[in-house]
Amino acid sequence: MSLDLPRAMRKALYDDTDPAAVSGHEDHPPRMGFFTDTSVCIGCKACEVACKEWNHVPEDGLVFTGMSYDNTQGLGADTWRHVAFIEQRKPIARQEPGVQHDVPAGQSSDLRWLMASDVCKHCTHAACLDVCPTGSLFRTEFGTVVVQEDVCNGCGYCIPACPYGVIDQREGDGRAWKCTLCYDRLTVGMEPACAKACPTDSIQFGPLDELRERAGRRVEQLVEAGVTDARLYGHDPDDGVGGDGAFFLLLDEPEVYGLPPDPVVTTRDLPAMWKHVGVAAATLVAGVAAAFVGGGRR
Amino acid sequence: MSGSDVTKDGIHGARPDREATVGVNAGRAGGGGGRRRRGGAERAMVPDAQFTSYYGKPIINSPVWEAPDIPGYLFLGGLAGAGSVLAAGAELTGRPALARACKVGAFGAVSAGLVGLVHDLGKPERFLNMLRTFKPTSPMSVGSWVLAGYGPAAGVAAASAVTGLLPTIGRAATAGAAVLGPAVASYTAALISDTAVPAWHDGFREMPFVFVGSAASAAAGLGMFAAPVGENAPARRLAVLGAALELTASKRMEHRMGPVAEPYHHGRSGMMMRTAEAMTIAGSIGGLLLAGRSRVAATVSGAALLAASALTRFAIFEAGMVSADNPDYTVGPQRERLARRQPAGAAAVSAPGRHRSAADVPSNNQGA
Numbered sequence: 001m002s003l004d005l006p007r008a009m010r011k012a013l014y015d016d017t018d019p020a021a022v023s024g025h026e027d028h029p030p031r032m033g034f035f036t037d038t039s040v041c042i043g044c045k046a047c048e049v050a051c052k053e054w055n056h057v058p059e060d061g062l063v064f065t066g067m068s069y070d071n072t073q074g075l076g077a078d079t080w081r082h083v084a085f086i087e088q089r090k091p092i093a094r095q096e097p098g099v100q101h102d103v104p105a106g107q108s109s110d111l112r113w114l115m116a117s118d119v120c121k122h123c124t125h126a127a128c129l130d131v132c133p134t135g136s137l138f139r140t141e142f143g144t145v146v147v148q149e150d151v152c153n154g155c156g157y158c159i160p161a162c163p164y165g166v167i168d169q170r171e172g173d174g175r176a177w178k179c180t181l182c183y184d185r186l187t188v189g190m191e192p193a194c195a196k197a198c199p200t201d202s203i204q205f206g207p208l209d210e211l212r213e214r215a216g217r218r219v220e221q222l223v224e225a226g227v228t229d230a231r232l233y234g235h236d237p238d239d240g241v242g243g244d245g246a247f248f249l250l251l252d253e254p255e256v257y258g259l260p261p262d263p264v265v266t267t268r269d270l271p272a273m274w275k276h277v278g279v280a281a282a283t284l285v286a287g288v289a290a291a292f293v294g295g296g297r298r
Numbered sequence: 299m300s301g302s303d304v305t306k307d308g309i310h311g312a313r314p315d316r317e318a319t320v321g322v323n324a325g326r327a328g329g330g331g332g333r334r335r336r337g338g339a340e341r342a343m344v345p346d347a348q349f350t351s352y353y354g355k356p357i358i359n360s361p362v363w364e365a366p367d368i369p370g371y372l373f374l375g376g377l378a379g380a381g382s383v384l385a386a387g388a389e390l391t392g393r394p395a396l397a398r399a400c401k402v403g404a405f406g407a408v409s410a411g412l413v414g415l416v417h418d419l420g421k422p423e424r425f426l427n428m429l430r431t432f433k434p435t436s437p438m439s440v441g442s443w444v445l446a447g448y449g450p451a452a453g454v455a456a457a458s459a460v461t462g463l464l465p466t467i468g469r470a471a472t473a474g475a476a477v478l479g480p481a482v483a484s485y486t487a488a489l490i491s492d493t494a495v496p497a498w499h500d501g502f503r504e505m506p507f508v509f510v511g512s513a514a515s516a517a518a519g520l521g522m523f524a525a526p527v528g529e530n531a532p533a534r535r536l537a538v539l540g541a542a543l544e545l546t547a548s549k550r551m552e553h554r555m556g557p558v559a560e561p562y563h564h565g566r567s568g569m570m571m572r573t574a575e576a577m578t579i580a581g582s583i584g585g586l587l588l589a590g591r592s593r594v595a596a597t598v599s600g601a602a603l604l605a606a607s608a609l610t611r612f613a614i615f616e617a618g619m620v621s622a623d624n625p626d627y628t629v630g631p632q633r634e635r636l637a638r639r640q641p642a643g644a645a646a647v648s649a650p651g652r653h654r655s656a657a658d659v660p661s662n663n664q665g666a
Contacts, residue, residue: 133439135431154420160361160493174420258352262632273488280506281480291536
C-alpha cells in the first residue's frame with residue numbers, strides 16, 4: 001500500500017489557503033462566511049426562525065429543558081441555527097445602568113447572560129466532507145460545505161466525523177442535513193436568511209477575509225472597553241480545522257457554549273491510520289502463515 | 299432587518315456604525331474617575347461560573363449507527379477477511395475440509411455483514427451510491443470498493459468449494475479473496491477511528507491490530523468449529539497468535555488513551571470488554587490444548603472464540619458511544635492539548651491575550 005497520498009489529497013488535507021480552489025472551482029467568488037459576534041446577541045432567536053422558514057426545516061422537538069431560555073438544545077438535522085443561553089454571576093463589563101440597587105455586602109448582583117447563535121462552521125478542512133463516501137457533501141464555489149440531498153444515502157459517517165456536532169440524521173428521512181449557508185440565496189447574491197434576520201447584526205455575513213479583519217477590530221474595541229473575556233473562536237487559519245468559515249466572538253471559554261476548545265479535523269490523522277492499517281493487514285497475513293509453518297503437519 | 303446587502307459585487311448599504319458599543323459608555327479601562335460605583339467589575343472576588351460544558355450536553359453528535367448492524371459487521375467483516383486468508387493457507391497445505399469450512403464461513407459472514415450495512419443506511423435503496431465515487435479520504439468509500447471486489451471472490455470461492463465445479467476459477471477466487479481479505483479485516487479500524495468519537499479516534503494506532511487480532515481469533519474459531527479435528531492444527535495455533543495480538547494491542551491502546559479509555563473499563567462496555575477477553579483467553583488456550591483431540595473441545599473452543607470476537611466489537615462500539623455522549627471525553631483531552639501548547643502559567647488564564655495583546659488593559663474580570 002502506497003503511503004504517498006496524491007498531491008491533490010495532501011493539499012486538500014493540509015493546505016489552509018483556498019478550499020474552493022482546492023476543490024476544483026477555478027475563478028471562484030471570494031470565500032463567504034459568518035462572523036457571529038455574541039457580545040451583541042440578544043437571544044431573540046430570529047435566526048433560528050428565519051433559517052427554519054427559508055430552508056423549510058421541520059420541527060425539531062417541542063420539549064422543555066430547563067436550560068435557561070434554550071429549549072432548542074443544539075445543532076442537528078432539524079436545527080441549523082441554535083441560540084445558546086448561559087446565565088453567569090459575572091459582570092459583562094463596567095456597566096452602569098444608572099440605578100443603584102441595594103446589595104448585601106459580599107454578595108454580587110452581577111448577572112451576565114451569554115447568548116450565542118451557533119451554526120455549521122464550514123471548516124476549511126471539513127471532516128464531514130472528507131469522510132462522505134458518496135460525494136454527497138461537496139465544497140461550493142463560495143468555500144462552503146453543502147449536502148446534496150439527492151445523493152446522500154444516509155450512511156451516517158459525517159455525523160461522528162464532525163468535531164463540532166453539527167450535522168445529523170433526520171428522523172423519518174434517513175439522510176444527513178445541516179446548514180447550507182443558504183447556498184441558494186448566495187448564488188443569486190442574497191445574504192443568508194439568519195444574517196438577514198438578525199436585528200443586532202450579531203450574525204454578520206460577508207467575504208471571510210473582511211469578516212476576520214472586522215472581528216479583530218471588534219475584539220480590540222471590546223477589550224479596551226473592559227470586556228477582557230472577549231476572544232475570537234474559529235478565526236485562526238492555523239487551528240485544527242484550518243479555520244472556520246463561520247467563526248465567533250465569545251465572552252467565555254468555548255466549552256461553556258458547547259463548542260470544542262481545540263477541534264481537529266479527524267482526517268488529519270488519516271494517513272497515519274492507513275499506515276497502521278497496512279501494517280496490521282500484513283501482520284494478519286504473517287500470523288496466518290506462521291500458524292501453518294509452526295508445529296509440523298497435521 | 300439588516301440594512302445591508304451582500305452581493306457578488308460587495309456590500310451595499312452597510313451601516314457605518316454597525317459596531318455596537320457594549321460597555322463603552324460605562325467606563326474607561328482603568329477608570330480612575332471618582333464616580334460612585336459598586337465596583338463589581340473591579341473586584342476579583344466575583345467567582346467564575348464553573349461551567350465545563352453546556353448543561354452537560356455532548357459536544358459532538360453521537361453516531362447514528364446501530365447495533366447489531368454495525369458492530370455485527372465489524373465482527374463479520376473481520377471473520378470473513380481472516381477466514382479467507384486461513385482458507386487459502388489450508389488449500390495450499392492440503393487441508394480441503396478446513397479450506398471449505400473457511401470459504402463457506404467467510405462468504406456467509408460477509409453476506410450477512412453486507413445485509414447489516416445496507417439495513418443501517420438511512421436510505422437503503424441508495425446503497426449503490428457507495429460506488430458513485432472513490433475517495434481515499436473516506437475509509438467507508440475505500441471499504442466499499444474493497445468489498446465490491448472481495449464479496450464476489452469469496453462467493454465464487456465458496457461456491458466452487460461446495461459444488462466442486464470450476465476448480466481453476468475457484469482457486470483464482472480463493473487467491474483473490476485471500477489478497478483482499480486482510481484489507482476487509484483491517485479497514486474497519488480506520489473507519490471508526492476516522493471520527494471525532496474520542497474512544498475510537500484516540501486509539502487509531504492500535505485499533506487496526508486489535509481488529510486483525512480479533513479477526514484472526516474469530517477465523518481460527520470458525521476453523522475449529524467447522525473443520526474436522528484432524529485438520530484444525532493451524533486454526534488452533536492461529537487462535538493463540540490472534541488472541542495474543544488482540545490483547546496486547548488493546549492493553550497498549552487503553553494505556554495510551556488515558557482517561558478516554560474509561561469506557562473500556564467501566565460500565566456495560568467495560569464489562570463486555572472484560573468478558574470478551576476472558577473468553578478469548580479460554581477459547582484460544584482450550585483450543586490449543588484440547589481441540590486437536592476432542593470434537594467437543596474443538597466445537598466449544600471455536601464457539602467461544604467466535605463469540606468473544608463478536609463481543610469485543612460490540613464492546614468497542616458501545617465504548618465509542620459512551621465517549622461520544624460525554625463532553626468530558628471531548629473537552630478534557632483538547633484542554634490538555636491546549637495547555638501543553640502554551641507556556642506554563644498562560645494556560646490557566648482565560649485571557650484574550652491568546653488572540654491579541656491586552657497587556658495594557660487591567661485584568662479586571664478574571665475572577666478567581
